[in-house]
Amino acid sequence: MIFRSMRVGLFLMVRYLRRANPWTSLLIVSVMFLTFLNVVVVRGVLVGLPVGASVSYEAEYAGSVLITPLADRRHIERSVYIENILPGIAGYEAHSARYLASGLVRANFDRPQRASYIPDQVGAIVVGIDPAIEDSVTGLSGLIVEGRYLGADDTKSILIGYQLLDRYSGSAPQPGSPGTSGALRDVYPGDTVRLVVGGVEGEYTVAGIVSGKVAQNSRRVFMHESHLRKVLGRGIDNKDEIAIVLRSGASVDGYVSALLASGAGAYATVQTARDSQGQFLDDITSTFELLGAGIGLIGIVVAAITVFIMIFIVALNRQKQIGILKGIGVSTLAIELSYVFLSIAYAAVGISLGVAVLYLGIAPYIAANPIDFPFADGILVAPWNDTFVRSVFLVGTTLLAGYLPARMIVQKNTINAILGR
Amino acid sequence: MDNNTHISLLKTRDLSKEYKVGDIITRALGGVSIEVHEGEFVAIEGRSGSGKSTLLHMMSLLDRPSGGDVLVEGRETARFSRSERMVLRLSTFGYVFQDYALIPELTALENVLLPQFMRTGCYRTCSGQGVELLERVGLKDRLHNLPSQLSGGEQQRVAIARALVNDPKVLFADEPTANLDSDTSETIMGIFEELHGKGLTLIMVTHEPEFSARAQRTIRLADGLIAE
Known part of the structure; x- marks a missing residue:
């Protein structure tokens, strides 16, 4: 029925x-x-x-795997040793090693100012990169919204993250606010800015403005790694970030496991890009x-x-x-x-x-x-x-x-x- | 009257029906006891509001009485479940409504075949009987027409064919000619007489004396009671 x-x-x-x-x-x-x-x-x-x-x-900053210093260390230890291991593990495609340092960018320093003027300066992380390698890993040149990318010999040029500029971030230093908490006014490609890094102040030409969705890029200053090392007096070792790109289909967890098994974990924090973003x-x-x-x-x-x-x-x-x-x-x-x-x-x-x-x-x-x-x-x-x-x-x-x-x-x-x- | 008409097919025992609207109780039937034998053609006659349609609804198990009982082939139906009543309506009874009551989304043939489909589960391969019935009522060329494409008389003939498709033992007809012109009414009555001639038990409600006169027996109702 x-x-x-x-x-x-x-x-x-x-x-x-x-x-x-x-x-x-x-x-x-x-x-x-x-x-x-x-x-x-x-x-x-x-x-x-x-x-x-x-x-x-992952695409613009970390790659598939990100290596950073151990929590109680300033830099990645034996980073050259680690870099030598990377290509030998299955799935590897490319990597970019970076040096990081705190810096202060000053703009409009050559204009006459009133007594009440708050210095036009912002604090930023200064990143030393090999421009060609970084581009192959994160496509940084594709994120340039104004100006041009760094050339192989551009040691006196820098790239500035767009969030450091007032016309993008909309927050220039205001009277009464801390002088380094805002953004730079009227800075365009071709302008000269002063960069204080490691206690050394130098003048650099702004080659380009870096855009993108990742705060690590948009609030950073990029320069040639050889020049940054020279300014900081650092050797080729003790890098601060290594972003690794794996081939399509490669196991990220497998790569991290193999890297840790090789002993890299004793010198650095090795994480998948996802883990490196944290619980947030x-x-x-x-x-x-x-x-x-x-x-x-x-x-x-x-x-x-x-x-x-x-x-x-x-x-x-x-x-x-x-x-x-x-x-x-x-x-x-x-x-x-x-x-x-x-x-x-x-x-x-x-x-x-x-x-x-x-x-x-x-x-x-x-x-x-x-x-x-x-x-x-x-x-x-x-x-x-x-x-x-x-x-x-x-x-x-x-x-x-x-x-x-x-x-x-x-x-x-x-x-x-x-x-x- | 044939011998088989002496077999009691349907019997009502002190059948009553009351409707309650607020505090007002209206008695539609006040204890009606009748008996219909197999092969009989019975007309139930009365004025509007006399309770004749209510009696037909009770006898055909479309409605439940307030008191009394309906016996079908000797079986008391008062305690029948909903599905038991449905099975009786499906297999033992056929019902022709006053306003044809066809399903508007179904064609004439689909309307006729639906009860058979429900009873046997057979549709496409069993459509022959539906076609035959529609031919019998003169609707050979209207098989695939929707009710809205048929005249009142044609719709009533489809309704008769639908009522007959499961070979019922009793055919109930509630004022089947009320909405029809005299020629069409005559055609319908002719079909009923033909069916009765073939031994079908017919119980028809009408308020037209000339049609009730064509039945074997007439039960007259007045104020919910048998008048004579």
Whole structure:
């Protein structure tokens, strides 16, 4: 009897659907479609923010693996030894070693100033790089928004992170505020600035302005590593950061394990790029997941209520027909199932449309044109398995929302339903 | 009357029905006991509000009485579950409603086949009987028309074909000619007489004396009671 009721329910559903008011069907399908996008895309964009930030962090700064000094050390010890190990471990593609030092950048030092003038200067991390190698690892030259990248012999030129400039950061030093807490005014490529690093002050030409989503780049000053070493009086060893890029498909965890097994852990902190970002990223991701789930849940509840009302109205309008069906002996289960199947059909069409639009339109578009957030290139995180689970949940909710009103109407007294009482 | 008409097919025992609206109780039926034998053609006649349709609803198990019982082939139905009543309506009864009561989304043939589909689970391969029934009521060329594309008389003939598709033992008809012109009404009555001639038990509610006169027996109701 149950199987027969299912068949009759399906039979009725197909006829209802085929001969339904197309505008009503369109409305319900649209609700399902938009709910699907709300549940999957909004969550995907929210989660895509921290994921996008993480992607930028790896691409523009850390590579796949980042080596930094041990917590109780100033520099990476035996960094040359470690660098020699790196290419021998499976998966290695390239690496960039950097020297870091605290510095102070002064601009507009040659202009006459009033007595109340606060020096136009900012503190920054000065990074010594091999320009060609750094470019091959992090694509730093691609992040130049003004001016040019450092050449091989550009020892008297520097690159300045855009967040150190007032026209990008919007925060120049203000009277009464600490003189080094703001940003530099009117600094353009070709200008000369003074850089104090390791107690040595020198004049440098601004070659270019570095942009990007990663704070490590946007608030740093880059110069040729050989010159920085010379200024600091440091040797070739004792580097401060080593960013390693692995080949596509290589195991990051495997590489880190192999590196630690080789003894590098005794001289430096070896971490995957993700681990080096700390708990913060996980917390942000979890928070956005929660936000996405909350927004999605509200969307599902709204959709459920909408479908409930729609099916209730449809069933209420067909109250007489439902009574007739019962009167001629069609089981209540078959009648209820016809409306459940109807809801599922609407949900299936809406979700199918949503999947098509998502994976053929929105996802490729956002992948090609990431959403430009200040701290990340927003991407869309919508893995198939996650989409499937959310779709099943949506269908389940719709099923319930279709069943309840049908059940309410079907339970009415048969003759009252027929006579519209 | 044939011999088989002496077998009691349907019996009501002190059947009553009351409707309560707020504090007001309206008695639609006040203890009606009748018996219908197999093969009989019974007309239930009465003025509007006499309780004739209510009696038909109780006898056909479309509604539950406030008191009394309906016996179908000797079985008391008062304690029947919803599904047991549904099975009886599906397999033992056929019902022709006053306003045809076709499902608007289904074609004439689909309307006719639906009860059979529900009873047997057979649809496509069993459509022959539906086609045959529609041919019998003169709708051979209207099989795939929706109810909205049919006239009132045609719809009523589809409703009769639907009521017959499961070979019922009793056919109930609630004022089947009320919404039809005289020619069409005559056609419908002709179909009923033909069905009765083939041995089908018919119980028809009507307020038109010329049609009730064509039944074997007429039960007259007034104020929810049998008048004579």
